[in-house]
Amino acid sequence: MINGTFGVEDALLFEIELIASDGSGLEIESMFDTGFSGWLAINDQDIDDFGWIYIDQEDMRTAQGTSSFDIYVGKIKLMVRNMISLYM
Numbered sequence: 258m259i260n261g262t263f264g265v266e267d268a269l270l271f272e273i274e275l276i277a278s279d280g281s282g283l284e285i286e287s288m289f290d291t292g293f294s295g296w297l298a299i300n301d302q303d304i305d306d307f308g309w310i311y312i313d314q315e316d317m318r319t320a321q322g323t324s325s326f327d328i329y330v331g332k333i334k335l336m337v338r339n340m341i342s343l344y345m
Contacts, residue, residue, distance in 0.1 A: 264288070268288050268289070269288065269289040270286050270287070270288055270289075271286070271287060271289065272284050272285065272286055272287070273285060273287050273333050273334065273335050274333065274334035275299075275307060275331070275332075275333055276307075276331070276332035276333065276334060277306065277307045277308055277309075278307065278308030278309065278310075279308065282334065296317070296326070296328070297333065298326070301327075304327075304329060304331075307331055309329040309330060309331035310329060310330045310331075311327060311328070311329050312328050312329065312330055313327075313328045314326065314327050314328065315328055
């Protein structure tokens, strides 16, 4: 089970840790998205510091319409009660 809190407009918020290419981590608060596409959206200015590998660009439909997104390979750590999972 993931521990989280409810934020503005009842959005479910929980912590994940972004893992940089040098192994260092940064804990951030993320929002659970019931329309999850399998991708984690991160601002460009934040992604540069992680040293993640760029692989492609893909057009995706969002609530604001279709947008182009750069796709990177990176790691996150998801803190789940009694378990820590590392995803790539």
